[in-house]
Amino acid sequence: MRVNFLPILVPLTGLASLTSAQLQLFCPDALRYGTLKISPTTVAPGAEFTIVANMTCANYLGYTPTYLDYYIENTANNNGHEYPTLIARRTYNQSADPPLDAFTAVLPSGYWFAGAEYQLYMYNNYARIAPAGDTVILVGAVADSINITGY
Numbered sequence: 085m086r087v088n089f090l091p092i093l094v095p096l097t098g099l100a101s102l103t104s105a106q107l108q109l110f111c112p113d114a115l116r117y118g119t120l121k122i123s124p125t126t127v128a129p130g131a132e133f134t135i136v137a138n139m140t141c142a143n144y145l146g147y148t149p150t151y152l153d154y155y156i157e158n159t160a161n162n163n164g165h166e167y168p169t170l171i172a173r174r175t176y177n178q179s180a181d182p183p184l185d186a187f188t189a190v191l192p193s194g195y196w197f198a199g200a201e202y203q204l205y206m207y208n209n210y211a212r213i214a215p216a217g218d219t220v221i222l223v224g225a226v227a228d229s230i231n232i233t234g235y
């Protein structure tokens with residue numbers, strides 16, 4: 085059996101150049117579009133709920149949003165004609181410190197169906213420089229469960 089000894093690739097001077105943010109943050113790729121918290125997670129039409137989106141890892145991994153769109157989508161037991169419902173379209177404040185998009189939303193009367201399961205999707209619309217030099221907006225999403233009741 086052959087044993088390979090891995091060379092130590094990072095010299096100590098390289099370690100010293102890591103920023104404190106890099107040393108403290110745990111930002112796996114799955115968090116690149118940001119994270120979101122909904123409260124409460126059971127909401128009736130007309131009721132307020134809060135959304136707190138955290139862009140710490142999105143910023144750190146290079147996915148700082150230009151816009152954030154929030155939709156409620158019927159992800160299980162969809163009867164075939166239930167479309168995503170826009171809850172909020174927001175311009176992200178790229179100077180926000182802490183880097184949160186926090187706001188209160190009102191659940192619309194909407195088209196909600198018994199037995200359906202819903203998720204709140206957050207679409208992170210982020211800018212990239214295309215090969216020809218123009219700026220394009222790309223999108224990625226994360227979701228969290230929301231219960232809709234009382235309709």
Ligand SMILES: *[C@@H]1O[C@H](CO)[C@@H](O)[C@H](O)[C@H]1NC(C)=O
Nearest residue numbers: 124125126228229230231232
């Ligand atoms: C939705 O309601 C079900 C049944 O009451 C509950 O088990 C579940 O935890 C709730 N989910 C959320 C996200 O509140």
Ligand SMILES: *[C@@H]1O[C@H](CO)[C@@H](O)[C@H](O)[C@H]1NC(C)=O
Nearest residue numbers: 109110138139140141182184
């Ligand atoms: C935002 O996410 C970062 C990285 O996971 C975490 O350290 C911080 O506590 C979060 N902030 C809030 C308000 O949840």
Ligand SMILES: *[C@@H]1O[C@H](CO)[C@@H](O)[C@H](O)[C@H]1NC(C)=O
Nearest residue numbers: 175176177178179180181182
């Ligand atoms: C963006 O965030 C910065 C830092 O918190 C704040 O000073 C500024 O007023 C915010 N801009 C908007 C448009 O909310």
